Amino acid sequence: MGYLRRDLIEPRVYQEVIYAHCKEWNCLVVLPTGLGKTLIAMLIADYRLSKYGGKVLMLAPTKPLAVQHAESFKRLFSLQPDKINVLTGELSPEKRKEVWENSVVITATPQTIENDILTGKISLEDVVLLVIDEAHRAVGNYSYVFIAKEYLKTAKHPLVLGLTASPGSDEEKIREIIQNLGIQRIEIRTESSPDVKPYVQRIAFEWVKVDLPGIYKEVRSLLREMLKETLKPLAHFKLVSTYSPDISKREVLQAGSKINQEVARGNYEIGRLRMHQAKAVKLLHAIELLETQGLTALSSYLRKLREDRRTKSSRELMEDPRMRKVIYLLVQAKESGVDHPKMEKLKELVKRQLERKPNSKIIVFTNYRDTGKKIVEELTSMGISAERFIGQASRGKDKGMSQREQKETLERFSRGEFNVLVATSVGEEGLDVPEVDLVVFYEPVPSAIRSIQRRGRTGRHRPGKVVILMAKGTRDEAYYWASKRKERGMFSAIKKIARELEKSGKVRSYAGADEVVKSGENEPKGSAEMAKGKITPLDAFLKPKKPEKAEAINADGVEGAVSAASKEKSSEKPKETAEDLPIKPIFVRKPKGIVVYVDNRELRSGVPKHLRELGAEVEVRTLDVADYVVSEDVGIERKSANDFIQSIIDGRLFDQVDRLKRAYEKPVIIIEGNLYGIRNVHPNAIRGAIAAVTLDWGVPILFSSGPEETAQFIYLLAKREQEERKKEVRVRSEKKALTLAERQRLIVEGLPNVSATLAKRLLRHFGSVERVFTATEEELKEVEGIGPKKAREIRKVITAPYVEEE
Numbered sequence: 152m153g154y155l156r157r158d159l160i161e162p163r164v165y166q167e168v169i170y171a172h173c174k175e176w177n178c179l180v181v182l183p184t185g186l187g188k189t190l191i192a193m194l195i196a197d198y199r200l201s202k203y204g205g206k207v208l209m210l211a212p213t214k215p216l217a218v219q220h221a222e223s224f225k226r227l228f229s230l231q232p233d234k235i236n237v238l239t240g241e242l243s244p245e246k247r248k249e250v251w252e253n254s255v256v257i258t259a260t261p262q263t264i265e266n267d268i269l270t271g272k273i274s275l276e277d278v279v280l281l282v283i284d285e286a287h288r289a290v291g292n293y294s295y296v297f298i299a300k301e302y303l304k305t306a307k308h309p310l311v312l313g314l315t316a317s318p319g320s321d322e323e324k325i326r327e328i329i330q331n332l333g334i335q336r337i338e339i340r341t342e343s344s345p346d347v348k349p350y351v352q353r354i355a356f357e358w359v360k361v362d363l364p365g366i367y368k369e370v371r372s373l374l375r376e377m378l379k380e381t382l383k384p385l386a387h388f389k390l391v392s393t394y395s396p397d398i399s400k401r402e403v404l405q406a407g408s409k410i411n412q413e414v415a416r417g418n419y420e421i422g423r424l425r426m427h428q429a430k431a432v433k434l435l436h437a438i439e440l441l442e443t444q445g446l447t448a449l450s451s452y453l454r455k456l457r458e459d460r461r462t463k464s465s466r467e468l469m470e471d472p473r474m475r476k477v478i479y480l481l482v483q484a485k486e487s488g489v490d491h492p493k494m495e496k497l498k499e500l501v502k503r504q505l506e507r508k509p510n511s512k513i514i515v516f517t518n519y520r521d522t523g524k525k526i527v528e529e530l531t532s533m534g535i536s537a538e539r540f541i542g543q544a545s546r547g548k549d550k551g552m553s554q555r556e557q558k559e560t561l562e563r564f565s566r567g568e569f570n571v572l573v574a575t576s577v578g579e580e581g582l583d584v585p586e587v588d589l590v591v592f593y594e595p596v597p598s599a600i601r602s603i604q605r606r607g608r609t610g611r612h613r614p615g616k617v618v619i620l621m622a623k624g625t626r627d628e629a630y631y632w633a634s635k636r637k638e639r640g641m642f643s644a645i646k647k648i649a650r651e652l653e654k655s656g657k658v659r660s661y662a663g664a665d666e667v668v669k670s671g672e673n674e675p676k677g678s679a680e681m682a683k684g685k686i687t688p689l690d691a692f693l694k695p696k697k698p699e700k701a702e703a704i705n706a707d708g709v710e711g712a713v714s715a716a717s718k719e720k721s722s723e724k725p726k727e728t729a730e731d732l733p734i735k736p737i738f739v740r741k742p743k744g745i746v747v748y749v750d751n752r753e754l755r756s757g758v759p760k761h762l763r764e765l766g767a768e769v770e771v772r773t774l775d776v777a778d779y780v781v782s783e784d785v786g787i788e789r790k791s792a793n794d795f796i797q798s799i800i801d802g803r804l805f806d807q808v809d810r811l812k813r814a815y816e817k818p819v820i821i822i823e824g825n826l827y828g829i830r831n832v833h834p835n836a837i838r839g840a841i842a843a844v845t846l847d848w849g850v851p852i853l854f855s856s857g858p859e860e861t862a863q864f865i866y867l868l869a870k871r872e873q874e875e876r877k878k879e880v881r882v883r884s885e886k887k888a889l890t891l892a893e894r895q896r897l898i899v900e901g902l903p904n905v906s907a908t909l910a911k912r913l914l915r916h917f918g919s920v921e922r923v924f925t926a927t928e929e930e931l932k933e934v935e936g937i938g939p940k941k942a943r944e945i946r947k948v949i950t951a952p953y954v955e956e957e
Contacts, residue, residue, distance in 0.1 A: 154228045155197035162190060165346040169338045170194040177311040179286060179329065181318055181339040181645055186347060188314040189223055192282045195312055197228075199279040200255065203308045208275070209258045209282040210295065214239045214554040215561075216284065220258040230255055238263050241554070248272040261294035268301055269759050270751075270771040275302045279310065286313030289331045290324055292858070296331045297760045303333050322644040329648060337649035341642065358619040359500075361492040363442075366484050370449070371441055373473045373480075378434040381427045388424060396438070403431045414827055417834070429464035442622055443594040444522045445491025450481050451521055493620045494529060497591060500618055501535060501571060504589050512564065513571045517593040520549055523573045526593070536569035592619040745869045748772050748780040758789065761862030767869065776814040779865050782872035786815035789861055792824035796832050799840045802906035808848050820844065821864055823855045895920050903944040909936050924949055 162170070166187055169180055174195050182188050196207040209224075211217040214237075221237045228235065236250045238259035244267065251257065251273045267273045275281075281302050289295040303309050313332050318325050328334070340347045363371070375396035382394035382403075390406040391398060407428050413421035433456065440448045453474075459465040468474055497515065504511050517523050523539050530537040540560055541552050552560070564572050572587075746768045749759050758779075759769050777786030788811055790798070798804040811818040827834050844850050855861040898920050899910040916934050917923045931942040 153197055154200055154230060155193055156227050156229055159227055160190065162194065163187065163346075163350055165340055165344070165350075166191050166194065168346065169340075170198075172336060172338055173312060174198045175310070176335040177309075177333050179313040179315070179318070179332065179334045179337045181315055181337065183340070183342055183347070184316040186340070186350065188284075188316075189220065192280075192284075192312055192314065193224065193227060195310070196224075196256065196280050196282070199308070199310060203279040205277040205279040205308065206254065207256045207280045207282070208264070208278045209256070209284065210261045210264065210298065211258060211284045212261065212288055214241075214260055215557045217258045217260055218554065218558065220284070221256075224256045224258070228256065238267075239554075240266075244270065244272055261298055265294040265297055265760070266754055268298065269749075269754060269763065269769055271769075275305050276307055278302060278306050279308045281306075281309070281311050283311065283313045283332060284315075286315040286328060286332065287318045289313065289328045292757050292760075299332045300764070317641060318645055319641060322648070325641075325644050325648055329652075334652075336652060337645065339642075339645055339649055357616065358621055359496055360621050360623050361496050363622055364489060364492065366480055366489055367441065367446070367491075370446075370477050370480050371438065373477050374434055374438050374441065377468075377471060377473055378431060378438065381430045381434065384424055384427050385431065388421060390421075390424065390428070398435075400432070400435050400439075403428065403435060407432075411825065411827070414834070426464050426467070429462070430468055433464065433468060440519075444517075444519055445494060445525075446481055446484050446489065447491075447525055448519060448521050450485070453478060453481070491622075493593060493622065494526070496620055497526065497593065498529060498533060500589070500591060501530060502533065505535065505570060508588060510567055511570060511589065512567070512587040513589045513591070514587050515571060515573045515591045515593055517573065517575060520575055522593060523575055524549070526573045530571055530573075535571060537571035537573055538564070538569050540572050540574040542575065588616065590617045592617070594620065744768060745866065745873055746770060747865060747869050748774065750774040750778045753778050753789065756789065756861075757858035758862045758865070761859050762866060765862060765866045767866055776810050777818070780815075781865065781869035782876070784816040785819060785868060785872055786811060787819045787821060787865060787868065789821045789823060792822060792826045795822050795826065795840075796837065799836065800832065801904075802908045804840060805843070805848075806907035808844050808850055812848050812850060818850050819853060819868065820850055821853045821855050821861050823857060823861050826854075899923055903948055904941050905945070909934075912936060 165182075169178075169182075169191050172178065173180065173191070180188060180191060182191075192209065196209075199205075200207060209217075209220050211220055217237050217239060221235055224230075224235045225232055233253070234255040236254045236257055238247050238250060238257055240260065240263050242250065247263070247267055251267070264273070268275070275298075281299065283289060283295055283299065286295070289299065299311060302311070311332050311334070313328070313334060318328055329337075342348070378396040379394055382391060382396070382398065385391045385403075385406055386394040390409050391402055407425070410421055410425050410428060437449060437452060440452055453469075456465045457469050501513055501515075504513060515523075515526055517526065520539075520541055523541065527537045527539050538560060539552075540557065560572075563569065744766060747762055748770045749762070749772070751771050751773055753759060754771065759771070763769050774780065778789045779787040781787065788807065795804070798807065808818075808820070811820075826837055841852055845852060853864055855864060895914060896907065896910045899905060899913055900907055902910075902923075905913070912934050913923045913931075914920070917926060917930075928939070928942040928946050931937050931945060932939065937945075
């Protein structure tokens with residue numbers, strides 16, 4: 152029985168071909184935006200559900216995109232609506248568990264699924280198809296990577312389908328995507344592919360150059376002069392290759408890393424250059440804002456620098472006479488009504504389009520929220536209906552859009568309630584933005600991926616137009632050509648890798664045997680054939696699978712490890728599967744192996760994922776003390792290098808160590824990352840703190856290079872405690888041991904910027920928690936360590952009305 156309502160669809164030839172090639176092989180589909188990648192996923196989902204039952208899981212990087220996919224499935228699948236659901240972090244973990252169990256098709260954000268796997272709320276065992284939308288994100292520590300590995304390891308009938316319009320221009324990155332997702336074949340199509348060409352509407356490209364006015368050139372000249380001057384000492388010490396103001400931002404950022412490394416080696420003379428590097432980064436950003444966004448954006452940025460009195464580099468920049476002249480010129484420009492010439496050109500383009508076709512839909516893409524806000528204001532003042540489309544995160548006073556607001560805005564745009572959608576990068580990726588007549592890039596982007604995503608918003612069903620605005624002789628032009636070069640490199644790299652997969656000769660089997668399998672020949676008909684010995688190119692990219700932790704016991708009492716979902720074969724003959732045994736086996740789950748209790752705030756650190764990969768059973772809890780518990784005696788506190796240094800600065804470190812020591816007989820601290828040179832703290836202060844923790848409290852400190860090594864330390868400590876010493880894993884709560892004074896201090900420590908030391912001072916001064924909370928700003932300022940700002944923040948937290956977060 153099929154689920155897909157074929158009466159509502161008419162698949163195109165290339166969609167049918169890709170479906171036929173990808174219904175049994177792990178595939179990466181590279182297809183231009185707007186050519187129906189989602190329908191291909193639905194065709195394969197229909198086939199897999201009809202063949203195996205189970206569930207389909209479709210992952211998308213954003214909530215609106217996950218919602219959109221669910222709605223597509225509801226429209227085209229003959230399933231009850233309650234069997235197709237969206238899982239995002241907005242649902243409680245218990246509710247997500249319930250929804251997962253009752254669903255057939257689930258669309259979700261990857262972070263949500265990753266957390267639910269780690270906390271044991273869900274299992275991917277019955278998922279017969281994993282669809283990964285925007286698969287170019289499956290690199291590094293992104294959640295897609297962990298989920299795909301877990302899926303290929305645990306599912307009975309695994310199949311991965313990766314979808315993207317643009318996997319990136321870096322060959323190494325593309326290979327990483329292929330490996331992370333266990334891809335066996337690549338299906339790539341471009342606008343010029345013979346089977347796609349008939350369906351691609353012509354997109355007219357136009358890049359419009361504008362000249363910068365005289366006042367811009369004057370401001371730019373002053374900023375470049377300052378940049379050149381601050382780069383000279385960096386170039387003298389060979390931290391950068393040139394002191395030309397045309398230097399790339401990446402090189403200047405890398406200079407910061409080099410300075411940190413030198414300081415870590417004890418070269419404090421180089422450490423003095425950190426301020427020059429910080430000034431250079433800020434000047435580069437200021438120049439980029441001027442060239443690509445305009446005087447308003449630059450004025451806003453300089454205002455932030457002026458308000459940042461804590462940072463020495465900001466203070467020095469703003470005290471420079473040349474910067475004072477820049478600010479004077481900006482004030483002059485504002486009074487005379489001069490802004491970026493791109494703004495006038497944009498207004499002209501929009502006006503002309505609407506005169507030709509009054510009900511036109513137009514999208515303007517910009518990199519910066521402030522610019523987006525300005526564009527909406529300018530167009531609205533002309534009587535043109537325009538709205539912003541931004542992400543969910545808030546930027547200071549600029550509140551983000553909730554998922555519901557994003558959805559409503561797109562729906563109203565689709566219905567033609569307003570003409571112009573001004574979007575930041577959130578509108579680029581995958582969202583089914585309705586067909587538009589004109590797309591304007593307010594500035595080019597140096598990324599092949601983002602460029603392809605943006606222009607894919609037009610020309611889906613009828614001819615469209617893309618206009619790229621560029622300021623002559625600025626970064627705009629450099630970014631445009633960088634994007635074109637990277638796009639050419641992307642298609643060249645992906646085709647090369649696709650050919651390699653196609654021609655792959657020998658591939659290593661799970662059991663170590665070699666067998667020649669040519670892609671496209673003798674394609675497997677399903678997991679049964681694979682269990683009987685067919686080997687796919689996936690083996691060339693994946694490590695051998697581990698059998699599930701289960702034991703099969705037959706009628707004769709013969710025990711043997713059997714993997715319920717195993718598709719392995721030995722070099723001599725296929726292993727027996729459960730179906731091959733004469734008597735149906737009874738599966739007895741082995742006792743849990745190594746168990747590690749993990750504080751739920753640690754899920755984002757990446758360490759729990761690595762622990763799970765090492766074979767540990769991860770139990771997520773809210774821990775009062777420690778981040779990881781491996782036995783009744785051993786509690787482990789993990790600190791990033793930055794957090795360790797911050798805890799020295801604000802006085803939290805020794806209180807935390809004291810609590811850890813009182814809760815666990817053998818506490819351990821793991822510091823992750825390079826401690827020296829990342830903050831403006833003298834190395835001797837750091838060494839002194841380490842010495843005090845080790846000698847005065849007797850708490851050993853281990854140093855780790857990153858989450859993976861941290862997980863290895865924790866796993867080995869757990870193994871030693873639980874296997875060798877036979878210790879129970881027991882979470883200890885510090886709460887019972889707290890005295891009244893300690894409880895009072897903890898409550899006061901919850902106030903903003905109040906360290907343990909300051910909490911004691913406040914309680915000594917006022918005599919009780921109640922008096923601390925009722926003290927006025929003036930009374931608070933009487934306590935050493937509390938200035939006007941801190942007093943104001945404390946009173947704000949205490950007196951502000953509680954507003955439920957969305």
